Amino acid sequence: MKKLLLILLISVTVAGCTNQKSQDNRDSDKVLLVSFDGFRYDYLSKANTPNFDKLVETGVISDGLIPVFPSKTFPNYYAMATGLYPENNGFVGNNMYDPEMDARFSIGNRDAVENPDWYEGEPIWNTVEKTGKKAGTMFWVGSEAPIQNMRPTHWKVYDQSLGDSARIDTVLKWMTYDNQDEVDFATLYFHFVDSEGHRHGPDSPEVIDAIERADDLIGYLVQRMREAQIRDQTNILIVSDHGMTEVSRERIVVLDEMINPDDLEVIAYSPALMANVKEGKLEEVYNTLKENEENFRVYRKKDIPDRYHLKNHHRIPDLLLVADLGYIINSREYFDSNPDYPSGGTHGFDNQEKEMHALFVANGTDFKNGFRMKEFQSIHLYEIMTHLLDIDPAETDGNIDSVSVMLK
Structure with a gap:
């Protein structure tokens, strides 16, 4: 009788451990x-x-x-x-x-x-x-x-x-x-x-x-x-x-006031604007933007700050323009054709x-x-x-x- 009880006790214990192990394996x-x-x-x-x-x-x-x-x-x-x-x-x-x-x-x-x-x-x-x-x-x-x-x-x-x-x-x-x-x-x-x-x-x-x-x-x-x-x-x-941050019409950077926007082939838009430049015009466009840096920063690909971890890839174009927090960069034509832009909120600024x-x-x-x-x-x-x-x-x-x- 004692042997039978011992066998039953061992069986129940093993079954319980097996079920617990199965549950742990499933859910852990x-x-x-x-x-x-x-x-x-x-x-x-x-x-x-x-x-x-x-x-x-x-x-x-x-x-x-x-x-x-x-x-x-x-x-x-x-x-x-x-x-x-x-x-x-x-x-x-x-x-x-x-x-x-x-x-x-x-x-x-x-x-x-x-x-x-x-x-x-x-x-x-x-x-x-x-x-x-x-x-x-x-x-x-x-x-x-x-x-x-x-x-x-x-x-x-x-x-x-x-x-x-x-x-x-x-x-x-x-x-x-x-x-x-x-x-x-x-x-x-x-x-x-x-x-x-x-x-x-x-x-x-x-x-x-x-x-x-x-x-x-x-x-x-x-x-x-x-x-x-x-x-x-x-x-x-x-x-x-x-x-997310607030943006408004009062905080804009107009490209036309510095360069001819047609010299840019924009790949990604503001506030982190990435663009290639017409052949032979890179230094001219970059230098002009650099001289007029206000409410944004401009970088040639090779000069992009290391902390952005962004420049060492072939998908990065010639120029990166980073707007100051709350500012938006675009052309005069775009702003004029979208009188309520920008408004609300956006992101994409310096991380x-x-x-x-x-x-x-x-x-x-x-x-x-x-x-x-x-x-x-x-x-x-x-x-x-x-x-x-x-x-x-x-x-x-x-x-x-x-x-x-x-x-x-």
């Missing part, structure tokens, strides 16, 4: 990367955000997330994905010209967006998949192209009309399949904070409404994760690509400008509780995520040691 190491486009570092202080506040109280917040330059959407999301500066991952702007491909990239050109030739480096979802784990991307720059002839297990073509809760529900389904398609790493993306910032400016009531809408979504996300029993086993990182800095909040079992840290560069996010997933990173410009203070 999950990472969810959530981004609200254009969510400035200080937006949480502008509105009532109880759901964000709970995550901050039991997790980590930084004084800001420093974007790469230019502080535009596509370069920053791809820098986060690869841990590489623009000059090392090829993504130097929302608009680009590649002289070797003799091709142009714009964010509205679907053929270009889905062409892997534009994307260099290794995005996080490829790193995840190469280890045998699974990734799912809900709208992340680069995830619509077969980079390195690979795709994440789950991905979506960008569809701005897809509802907020539907995005969350889809990603949580990917994270809870309980089969070979269940993901260990996932992304979520929402555009509306940036849209309201552009239309109305960062201090507008519309932006406050957008911040509170984002907070409601965080509440919904956490609730749904708890219902799916994955909240306690998932590290959440909430980020943004850049900040050292505090108003360009973005949000960073993290919460999960691997993060400290109630910890506030200094601002850090967004290129370190890739290293944080591979560390949390316990996978080997590709070569990057980031360094986990720069941000490990946030980890337990």
